[in-house]
Amino acid sequence: MKRNIAYFFLVAVFAVFTACSPKEKFQSGEKYHGFTLVEKKFVEEVNANCLLFKHDKSGARLLKIAADDQNKLFNIAFKTTPQNDCGTPHIMEHSVLNGSKNFPVKSPFDILIKGSLNTFLNAMTGADFTTFPVASMNDKDYFNLMHVYLDAVFNPNLLTDPKILQQEGWHHELASKDDEVVYKGVVYNEMKGAFSNPGRELGYQINKILFPDNTYGVSSGGYPKAIPQLTQEAFVNFHKKYYHPGNSYILLYGNADLDKELQFIDKEYLANYNLSNEKIEIPMQKPFDKMKEAEKTYAVADGASTKDKTFLNMSFVAGEGTDIALSLTFDVLADALVNHESAPLRLALQEAGIGRDVSAYYNSAKQGVFDITVENANPEDKDKFKEIVFSTMKTVAEKGFDKTMVEGILNRMEFNMKEGNTPQKGMMYLLQSYQSWMFADNPFPGLEYNKPLEEAKKALTTNILETTTTKYLVNNPHALLMVLKPEPGLQAKLTAETKAELKAFKDGLSEEEKEKLIEQTKELIAHQKKEDTPEAMATVPMLELADISSDIEWFDIDKKNISDVEVLHHNTFTNNILYSNLYFDIRTLPKELIPYAELLSSFLGKLNTENYTYGELDNALNIQTGGFSTYTTTFLENHSDDKIIPKFAVYTKATAEKAGKMFELANEIINHSKLNDKDRLKELLTRHQSRVESNIKNYGLGYAMTRLRSYYSTYGAYSEKTSGLDYYRFVTDLSENFDTKSDELIANLEKTAALLFTKKNTIGSVTCDEKDFMAYTTGIKTLTSNLKDEPVSLNNWKFDFKKKNEGLKTASKVQYVVKGYDLKKLGYEYNGKMRVLNQVLSTDWLQKQIRVIGGAYGGFAGISNSGNVYFASYRDPNLSETINNYNKTPEYLEKFDADAKEMTRYIIGTISRMDGPMTASQRGKRAIQYYFEKTTPEELKTERAAVLSTTPEDIKEMKKMVEDILAQNAICVYGNETKVNENAKLFGKVISLKE
Known part of the structure; x- marks a missing residue:
């Protein structure tokens, strides 16, 4: 739930x-x-x-x-x-x-x-x-x-x-x-950033x-x-x-x-403390007599098109979070009605051409809400949307849900609940227990999920999904039909209103009050800059270096050959679960097909195949596996930007007894997906474009960081083509011009699949214990025997690097300011002491300057063993001021002075980022990473020893390196259009994303 x-x-x-x-x-x-x-x-x-x-x-x-x-x-x-x-x-x-x-x-x-x-x-x-x-x-x-x-x-x-x-x-x-x-204020700017996301405004x-x-x-x-x-x-x-x-x-x-x-x-x-007489209660909201309708707006960039940018939502206040069985039933209903690939409401909306994506979820607060949201629609679709939602719900309530679909949804739910694949088990149980504990004074119902799960599983043999639909949705007047439509220039209008409000506030101050406010500002900044006294610092408990182990944790790989295919086995207890990856080297593709690999990864598993419709395939995957996905990932051999190893991964997990079916389905998807089905491709491409566009709005920092790295790095340039602004443009162009480009799209997808999915281009990996490995062996033999056995040729792509220094204008209320470069390109070599430098910069210098004083939600640095170095701010009200603070970093390092205790804190904090609990699947994933990157135990030991021996002098000596990195003046900013325009002189080019 x-x-x-x-x-x-x-x-x-x-x-x-x-x-x-x-x-x-x-x-x-x-x-x-x-x-x-x-x-x-x-x-x-x-x-x-x-x-x-x-x-x-x-x-x-x-x-x-x-x-x-x-x-x-x-x-x-x-x-x-x-x-x-x-x-x-x-x-x-x-x-x-x-x-x-x-x-x-x-x-x-x-x-x-x-x-x-x-x-x-x-x-x-x-x-x-x-x-x-x-x-x-x-x-x-x-x-x-x-x-x-x-x-x-x-x-x-x-x-x-x-x-x-x-x-x-x-x-x-x-x-x-x-x-x-x-x-x-930190929260003030955090929430400005949060509400830059139209989804947050909608909620x-x-x-x-x-x-x-x-x-x-x-x-x-x-x-x-x-x-x-x-x-x-x-x-x-x-x-x-x-x-x-x-x-x-x-x-x-x-x-x-x-x-x-x-x-x-x-x-x-x-x-x-003594008992308090204060009773904290939440009164139940009185139900509505009839469904309400409303229309609101959200900000998009000035001049942006408003076509296909409206959110349509229908929400129903239904049930209580303390009813765990009902909450689980609603989770099943959300998938069966909407989220499943062939869910009836998804299909009905697709057929009507309303929106590009639809999703449903159940929010199990004290009073729960069942929520259906369509993205990338238009305001005039409202009435048709409402009609389709209610007619579809009535139909499935009368005729019943597909029991095979429901079986798959329940199987996947049960698998994930029992697997509990997180190293933070305490957090998982906290989130499971809090509703029943806080609102029914009993934490156990949330933890003891077997009984409510059995209640939810009655959907296989009874009509509880149908009666739930009728009672809580179709016949529920406590509901809302919401239209959230885009308004170009709204953010500029709101900014102007805030400025006018603040001007009126200032104009209403007497001279004495202005002086007092100026003094208050100075006092706050002085307080923020002031260092804690040694006596105060001594009160905060800390460990000693003696409490830290100098040992590393190493994860072995057993390299095996199965039917002439290399297989990497991480042998560990997994409670009878196989965690399997098939890796296909993307370097078999010419440069122009790189984005098609990413696009293909978004389609596989959702297309019709020779033996399954996409709905049947979704059911089979849910019933036979604990998860299936395809994605692209990248490794750097010896942490070198010149030795990029991009992989197309096919990930599946299942119990050992279902290994054969897991590989049968993987083979069906890899070898028999209908990549020439234009109607289905159009549906998937439209949805994928909607999600990529949503990501652009929600994850400005990630796009700015990828863009910056593309100026000087092979890894960055490649990432731009698979997950950056270039990829967004690529997907948008295909979506908007599908009718004229569909043949080209199909040809390139088929060529991409043909080049990727060959036997000699395959490396298998599995995390499981030895007793379950035989089940994996049988399955992968069958799958790889169906792959073409052809020679493989890997391309050596060349990218053109150019420091573009772009300002990305959006309707965001805040900025994400990034500056950086590659230290190896400047002649420096990475060492473990740089981890401590990163800890110093992120938790002291940038934390103080960007967050505490500057008011951003976050300010931090990153230094990777590949050589990439960046300075970044998150939900930042500033722009040029932040860059100026980055540029003052060498001055900070020149004056850096930490006593033994403070240095110990930095080192321990660094080690905590290196160590941590991991699940079996995560350990296997780390072992694979070590293998592809050719990381050795000796390398990790050397790095850890360097961290543990770092001194203040080591930190100060890295001033020149940081100075040289900043001197490259490579920046990228994702931010508010007005703010970016005001600072246009800082950029080589200003780009409007036209959200």
């Missing part, structure tokens, strides 16, 4: 019980360190003893999932129910991590980023809760993180220091009397109408226009109301000592 997490603040990212297990030591009804054990049980689905406690004095709730997992997680969450769009929960989430009673530094959070072995360090704001998870595989580090987080939420400095709200939320900034007043407008009377009708993250209405008084009062232990939900996961955990939490924090 979809979890109701609206905002994600990311700073960075089988049980076996001992003799002294919680099962034996802890007994229900008994008291332990101020906690009463309410319930304990072994939960089969998590394969662990789970113990539910209530803290007697404070009322805090605590769940321990006592899995024998060294990746321990601590989390504390609060039910938070905002009543306006100011984003108070979100700003609070940021702000509590800016210093506290026991850790009186400006940001313990940033210090932990620099120097903790965390495997997960995070905070998240949902529509109805705020949660603070941290994880570590090191016991000492785990308790340190727990200590800092508990102090942050219960004793934050924000209660007495208004500068924290000003920095993290918003403030008026006035540098001098002659300057304009501007809004600054906001829908909820505003569906829930006019409760918390779901407001933006917990903050609507940019409303954020400046938040006052310090309201901010403090929000903390006092919601951040009491009686409103808290503490989750402990992993193999830490439970007795020690309970003792620490009680003694240091919860024992200081």
Whole structure:
């Protein structure tokens, strides 16, 4: 089921019980360190003893999932129910991590980023809760993180220091009397970036109408226009109301000592509180008498076409998140009605020519919402859209859903739930349990998914999908038909309104008030630049270098030959699952066919084949496998940009007993897909173009980074053709001119497939244990025997490099500013100490200049072993100021000085980015990467040793390299059209994406 997490603040990212297990030591009804054990049980689905406690004095709730997992997680969450769009929960989430009673530094959070072995360090704001998870595989580090987080939420400095709200939320900034007043603030700019995505605007407008009377009708993250209405008084009062232990939900996961955990939490924090009389409830929204309709707008660039840019949405308030079985049923319904390749509503909309893509999902908040969204439609399609949705739902409710389709959907759902393929199991269980815990006071229903899954599986033998459709959708008046249409120039209009508002504010100030605001601005900047005292820094707990292992973790590959095909086997326990990849070298293609490889990867598995319609194929893949996808990926041999190894990958996973069917289906797709089916190609191309265009709007930083790297790098130039702006143009041209280019498209797809899918161009890989390898062997023999056995010739592509320095104009409210170059092209060699340099730049210099002072959501650097170096900002209100800060980096490095403790923090923080928990499939993937890139254990040992031995002098000595990189003056900016135009002199060329 979809979890109701609206905002994600990311700073960075089988049980076996001992003799002294919680099962034996802890007994229900008994008291332990101020906690009463309410319930304990072994939960089969998590394969662990789970113990539910209530803290007697404070009322805090605590769940321990006592899995024998060294990746321990601590989390504390609060039910938070905002009543306006100011984003108070979100700003609070940021702000509590800016210093506290026991850790009186400006940001313990940033210090932990620099120097903790965390495997997960995070905070998240949902529509109805705020949660603070941290994880570590090191016991000492785990308790340190727990200590800092508990102090942050219960004793934050924000209660007495208004500068924290000003920095993290918003403030008026006035540098001098002659300057304009501007809004600054991290969350303010984060949400400007978030609402540059029309999908976020659509969700906001829908909820505003569906829930006019409760918390779901407001933006917990903050609507940019409303954020400046938040006052310090309201901010403090929000903390006092919601951040009491009686409103808290503490989750402990992993193999830490439970007795020690309970003792620490009680003694240091919860024992200081008494029960609160405050009851945090969410009233149910009164249902509508009839369906509502609304029309809203979103911003596109001035002069952009509005054709095929409208969102059509139909939403139904249906069910409650605490009903796990109903939530799972809605998830099945979303796929069976809409998301499946041959789902009836998808087919009906395709036939009617409405939109380019459609999707459905169920948002399981306290009050759930079933959501159907069509992208790239037109306003005049509204009535037809509504008619088709209701007529299709009525038809399937009467005639029934395809049971084979439903079987496949349920099989895939069950496979993924039982596989649990994430190294962050604690986070997975947190998200599974919070709805039933917060709104039914019982965390177990969300964890014990077998019983509700069996209820959902009744869709195979009963009509529960049909009755659910009728009851909650067809006959449900608590619904909304929304049209969100593009408005060219809207962002410029909104920007002008904000400027006028700020001008009026400034004009209304007396001279004395202006002086006071200027002084306040200076004081805030001075505070942001001020270093924490050594005494304050010493309060933040840290590890020692002695706590860090000098050993590396290595993942072996067994290289085998099966019927003259090279096979790479990573031998590890996978619980009877085969994780299989087939790799085909893309260098068999001439340069002009490179983008067709990417396009082909988006089509395979969705086309008709000789023996299956695409709907039947989707069913078969769902029933017989745990997943199927095709994609392109790239390796750099010896980390050299001149030795690019691009691969077309066919990925499948299945249980060993279904290996034969898995390979049979892979063979069907690779060798027998109908690449000449014009009607189906047009449908898929239209949808793919819509998704690529959506990505352009949503991931500006990624497009700017790829574009920048294409100026000077083979890897970058290749990536432009497969995932960058050039690829977007390629796909858009084919889509818009399909009728005249379809023959050319088919010819090139067939040529691409013929050159790729040959036996001598195949390398197989599998992650599984030895006993399951025979099942893989049988399957791959059959598949490769059906591939053409022809000689392979690899092309050596040549790319023209040119420093274009482009400004990409969009309707974005913020900027993504990137600058960089390749250090190897300047004569430098990569070494492990550069990892520490990157940690220093990202967590200190750029964090402070770009985020804390500049107000961007993020500022960071990247240095790869291939030589690529970049400086980047994320959701940034600035442009030239950010570039100027990048250019001051050598000056910062020249003055860099860190004492032993600070240097240790940087090194430990670097190691935490190198180490981390991995699933079996991830370990296999890493082993494959090492193989293709020719990475050796000795290389990794050398790199780790370099990291552990880095000194302040090493960091300072890299000043010249950074200076030389910045001197190349290679930049790319994706940003607001007005801002880019104002800085046009910085660019070689300004491009309008015409979104």
